[in-house]
Amino acid sequence: MRPTPSLSLQTLLALDAATCTAMAGLLTLAAEPIAQLTQLPPHLLFGAGLALLPVAGFMALQARRTCVPRWAARVVIWGNGLWVAISLLLPLTRLVTPNATGWAFLVLQALAVAGLALAEARALHRNDGIIRSGRNGETA
Structure with missing residues (x-):
């Protein structure tokens, strides 16, 4: 059995930035129709879409680097984890009450984000294309 090829951190960050941008566009441009379909609040969907834009920009900038700083990779990974947690905690704590389609929307996008993270x-663990932070700054 051959090992499956692994994507580089830069490739994964570029993919994350692209999916983040697509989700931002979907949530900001179609907040009302998605809200009607999912029973999620339109202002929450729109706000989440707006919040994704600078995140996508940060990911895209890091993806273009020859060596991604370890701290930047960790920010993206932890940010994705936070997105997943919030996506699931909002309905579990009844801060939002989605219908079945809304639950599917939240769970499926959370699974996709968790997979990317x-x-x-x-x-990051493989250390491909990573800058390690030292006491006096970053070294290659």
């Missing part, structure tokens, strides 16, 4: 964490 896991792949990014693995790439």
Whole structure:
């Protein structure tokens, strides 16, 4: 059995930035129709979409680097984890009450984000294209 090729951290960050941008566009441009379909509050969807824009920009900038700083990779991974947690905690704590379609929307996008975070964490662990932070700054 051949090992599966692993994507580089830069490739994963670029993919994360692209999916983040797509979700931002979907949530900001179609907040009302998605809200009607999912029973999620339209202002929450719109605000989440707006919040994703600078995140996507940060990811895209890091993806273009030859060596991604370890801190930047960790910010993305932890941010993705936070997104997943909030996506699931909002309905579990009844701060929002989605219908079945809304639950599916929240769970499926949370699984996709969790998958990206896991792949990014693995790439970080492999140390491919990472700048390690030292006491006096960053070294290659």
